[in-house]
Amino acid sequence: MAKNSARDIEVKAFATHQIITQPNPLRKVLRRVDKKDMDDPIARAEQALADLSGEFKIWMTTEVNRLSSAYVAIRNDGFTKGRRDELFHAAHDIKGDAATFGFPAAAGAAESLCRILEHAPDLERVPAELFTHHINAILAIVHENTKLDSISVSAELSRRLRKVADDYLADVNRDRPEHLEVILAPSIVPAE
Amino acid sequence: MFRIDFNKLRFLVCDDNPHMRRILRTLLHSFGAREVYEAEDGATALEMYSHYVPDIVITDWAMPIFDGLELAQMIRQPDSKGNPYAPIIMLTGHSEKRRVTVARDAGVTEFLAKPISAKGLYQRILNVVASPRPFIKTKTYFGPDRRRNTNSAYMGPERRVGEKHEVLQQPSLLDKARSSI
Numbered sequence: 001m002a003k004n005s006a007r008d009i010e011v012k013a014f015a016t017h018q019i020i021t022q023p024n025p026l027r028k029v030l031r032r033v034d035k036k037d038m039d040d041p042i043a044r045a046e047q048a049l050a051d052l053s054g055e056f057k058i059w060m061t062t063e064v065n066r067l068s069s070a071y072v073a074i075r076n077d078g079f080t081k082g083r084r085d086e087l088f089h090a091a092h093d094i095k096g097d098a099a100t101f102g103f104p105a106a107a108g109a110a111e112s113l114c115r116i117l118e119h120a121p122d123l124e125r126v127p128a129e130l131f132t133h134h135i136n137a138i139l140a141i142v143h144e145n146t147k148l149d150s151i152s153v154s155a156e157l158s159r160r161l162r163k164v165a166d167d168y169l170a171d172v173n174r175d176r177p178e179h180l181e182v183i184l185a186p187s188i189v190p191a192e
Numbered sequence: 193m194f195r196i197d198f199n200k201l202r203f204l205v206c207d208d209n210p211h212m213r214r215i216l217r218t219l220l221h222s223f224g225a226r227e228v229y230e231a232e233d234g235a236t237a238l239e240m241y242s243h244y245v246p247d248i249v250i251t252d253w254a255m256p257i258f259d260g261l262e263l264a265q266m267i268r269q270p271d272s273k274g275n276p277y278a279p280i281i282m283l284t285g286h287s288e289k290r291r292v293t294v295a296r297d298a299g300v301t302e303f304l305a306k307p308i309s310a311k312g313l314y315q316r317i318l319n320v321v322a323s324p325r326p327f328i329k330t331k332t333y334f335g336p337d338r339r340r341n342t343n344s345a346y347m348g349p350e351r352r353v354g355e356k357h358e359v360l361q362q363p364s365l366l367d368k369a370r371s372s373i
Contacts, residue, residue: 029201030322041222052215096306100307188288
């Protein structure tokens with residue numbers, strides 16, 4: 001439904017570029033409502049997510065098992081591009097999903113692991129403990145999340161791992177300014 | 193105050209992670225959408241894009257076969273037979289500023305960093321529905337206008353010529369960073 005015909009499209013040509021305008025093809029889906037309108041689609045969606053949350057622990061377990069398997073393959077047979085990518089994707093998915101699933105500290109540790117995989121100049125030379133500490137921490141955070149006091153411990157663990165990883169990355173990238181710039185740049189996602 | 197009639201919109205969701213697709217489907221259906229098509233890789237998404245002609249594409253970045261960035265570049269082909277103008281919302285775990293810039297330069301309309309929230313997703317959809325930006329075509333770019341604000345004082349290397357200002361060459365931020373180390 002959202003495509004204008006060619007005659008609706010207006011093109012203004014300039015020396016280096018064209019500006020293309022057209023009537024908003026989605027204007028028909030906008031509806032003006034009274035301020036008293038009680039329908040709240042965001043609240044409805046949040047409730048739907050809350051209804052789904054009973055499954056989050058199972059999903060998270062699947063994600064961390066994938067991460068663990070990816071690392072076992074590397075520990076047994078070394079880094080290849082394929083194995084590195086599988087570990088990165090598993091960590092990257094946890095980084096993106098874990099906070100939604102109720103495990104924000106796991107997201108922090110997974111982000112730290114992603115940064116190592118992305119910015120270490122030679123993965124074979126990264127101390128194995130740096131990987132195992134991250135992976136064990138993510139597993140522990142997910143498995144222990146329901147225990148009392150574990151949430152603040154998880155957050156602290158995640159913060160310390162990030163500090164250790166950042167110190168390592170800053171050191172090994174001291175002669176690679178393009179990586180250093182990215183490592184030191186603040187995230188666009190506000191801190192918890 | 194405006195509301196979106198989601199039941200009149202057709203969505204294409206592309207994410208290789210089944211859990212994230214389920215979350216997106218749940219959110220979109222709760223907003224009122226009925227037509228939500230799903231793909232787990234960029235190639236399937238491109239095929240579905242041609243077949244279903246969605247109004248809005250929501251895509252992950254990191255995916256097998258080809259990623260969300262390549263998907264955006266393939267959709268934004270000005271001479272393609274399909275619709276090169278559909279809004280593309282990139283929903284990704286990448287959260288570095290340079291990634292936003294790269295996505296923007298691939299023709300992505302909105303960038304939404306995970307973790308996803310109902311509010312964040314709704315606002316991005318409202319933006320693309322209510323405030324579409326004109327498209328710009330240059331030798332190297334075709335996509336929504338990358339300028340969010342009018343800055344008549346801007347004289348950077350990518351200043352467009354032929355409107356009010358001429359181009360002044362300036363070193364990139366990376367060059368500046370290199371020279372200061």
